[in-house]
Amino acid sequence: MIKDFNEVIKSRRSVRFFLGKNIKTSIVKECIKNATLAPNSSNLQLWEFYHVINDEIKINISKSCFDQPAAKTANQFVVIVTRKDLWKNRRDFNLNFIMNKFKDLKDKKSRRKKKNAVNYYKFLIPTLYGNFLKISGLIKYLNVSILGLFRPMYRQVTSSDLRVVVHKSAALAAQNFMLSMRASGYDTCPMEGFDSVRVKKLLNLPGSAEINMIIGCGLRSEKGIYSEQFRVPFEEVYFEK
Template sequence: MHLQNLLEHRRSVRLFSGKKSIPPNDIEDCLRQATLAPTSSNMQLWQFIHLVDPKWSADLTKACLGQTAASTAQQWVVFVTRQDLFRSRAKFLLNFEKGNIKRNSPKDRQVKRIAVREVYYGKLMPLLYARFFRLLGIVRKLVVFVMGLFRPVVREVSETQMRTVVHKSCALAAQTFMLAMAEKGYDTCPMEGFDSKSVKKLLKLPRGTDINMIISCGIRDGNKGIWGERCRVPFEEVYERR
């Protein structure tokens, strides 16, 4: 499918066919494709929990407020933000970057480039993503306020704003996943209508994690699961050329 066809084909499907099923490996493949989504500082603070066993259905549907998109799905993917893993991800990326520079940079530039990455992933990322009862965010805000008096700075550094940063990247992975599924002829419904406390408890998610979206997966039964015509506000309302 061309991208235009794919985008038109993808709909939020709220009722899936009970007749056709999706091999779990196909969903896994789509999740591998989702990892190719762009992510802030390449931190990849996400986790995709792929629920295959039908035993999850009842509890998950209850936590999803009884939505048919959840109850009629065959499998579900819970997109989880893993801000709690910021240290290990930064370490992983620093190691990768060092190797990358050694493999691909001119010899005379390597030391300087590695030093820059050491500051970025070794110091800056751990400072930015750390959380402690909002206090670290306040300190970061003060620092950027002062820096901002002299030069342009990224100002979204409070703990809440860093949480948003992590959610943004995770949502891009979720959208990439839904398009990958559509390309295989499978359907999805992204959901944020769920009780996050119940889902976290059900999946035994650690502290410091959030659920970004739950995406139910299945195959549409004709148009039954598509609730009406697609609606978008007029393009002119959202597009501005300057």
């Protein structure tokens, strides 16, 4: 069921009660593929998607979400995970793509473009993501703060800044997923109310992985929409400059 885009946006709601009906795993998987098409920082794709369909794992995920209604009644879950630790692997993936795609470039302008892209992944990304010393974040922060007095500088260089960077991209993937689900006639509820330690253990995730969001999926029950959608007045959040 392909809906008009505005209708998809407007009919997406956080659904807290799902009907006790099955949704198609293959359709949810397609929506996860759409999630991977979200814009993401430096195309490093520092994310993973865990599609939970196993009954025992579903029960335990729900328990880890404190059995809140959106979890207890969900037919499936999608757990979006950030993997900042995979930056080298994903950097190499980008480098290989650039090398292969542009290997036969002859003209000067294109070769320069390729060189810039390669340098970005070879030097800039490791400077940002590499944590050669425990205090390297502080050193980088001081460095950009001083240089930033004289010229515009990229300032998100500490380890906690980079956590924000990867979670931003993962949240965009989450939205791609939820809108794709709605366009397919399915419903979702994003959740951050969960015990991350328990969920990581359930999914066998390494310590460096972080849970971005757990998304309950299913078919909406009308009692699962708690009220009409309401937002603060647009003028309060919109600034024309």
